[in-house]
Amino acid sequence: MLEAVQRGADILRGSGNALDAVVAVLVALENHPLFNAGTGSLLTTDGTVEMDASVMVAASDERANRVGSRADSQAGVMAGAVAAVTRVRNPIQLARAVMERTPHVLVVGSGAERLARRVGLALCSNEELITERARERWRQQQESAQLGIGAKTQGHGTVGAAAIDCRGTIAAATSTGGVPGKIPGRVGDSAIIGAGTYADKTGGASATGNGEAIITRALCREAVMNLRQTTPMTAVRRVISRTLVLDGAQGGIILVDRRGRIGFAHNAAAMEVATFTSLAGIRHLWPDSIKT
Ligand code: ASP
Secondary structure, eight states: OHHHHHHHHHHHHTTOOHHHHHHHHHHHHHHSTTSSSSTTOOOOTTSOOOEEEEEEEEOOHHHHHHHOSSSSTTTTEEEEEEEEEOSBSOHHHHHHHHHHHSSOSEEEHHHHHHHHHHTTOOBOOSGGGOOHHHHHHHHHHHHHHHTTOOOOOOOOOOEEEEEEOTTOOEEEEEEEOOOTTOOTTOOOGGGSBTTTEEEETTEEEEEEEOHHHHHHTTHHHHHHHGGGTSOHHHHHHHHIIIIIHHHTOOEEEEEEETTSOEEEEEOSSOOOEEEEETTTEEEEEOOOBOOO
């Protein structure tokens, strides 16, 4: 994770943009077999990989007025997402392509893979994305299901990033192989703008955890909306304790606001976070879980 954050930090230090930074971080995490995204994704009940990813970018007010074609509050805001993709190594790059190269926000399945080919992203076989570790977890999951123990909800490992650059542009991105025991075709929050990923001129956020609860609560948008009243840290703690905890769901969220302040919170067994600021450099944190 720290190596991935380093890539984002290098981009931001060199006056690069927030979008390039979050995508670079996620590509590194998707390529690492330990995370549940890209290579190493969890498997569906059929034993296949189906991945979701999304990205959103919001320019600062001043910049939006300069670059925005419309004089409304949506000027300078863009989003892209893919769901249930099975043959791309880096779904986040495909989500970015949806945002930048199509008039759409969400493209799924084989259509998304056709787009990947069109924009020059190499396709791979589904098999190439499956690690021995993921297969072993799948076997355990299948056995528990057969014994009627019920699907385990642990075993997350979704990856996300949020950043603000020196021009005030905010970007957030999320990528996942989904939840253990998911049926083929199931789409989680990581593909849903507002739920797993959200950014506007006030802040950007990325979430992990039980996708169904995160979608119903539009968790990331809710957290960013909270920035109107409070600090990033309070905003994220609030959405976890007032929504996920009450729903009996588990998850976590990271957030950055327009002043570069950072928030992170979770109520899962664990969530690791790394932060980068030009003043403090890279820091690795294990935030405490919020309990009821
Ligand atoms: N939120 C992801 C999903 O539901 C899973 C996770 O974050 O672990 O697909």
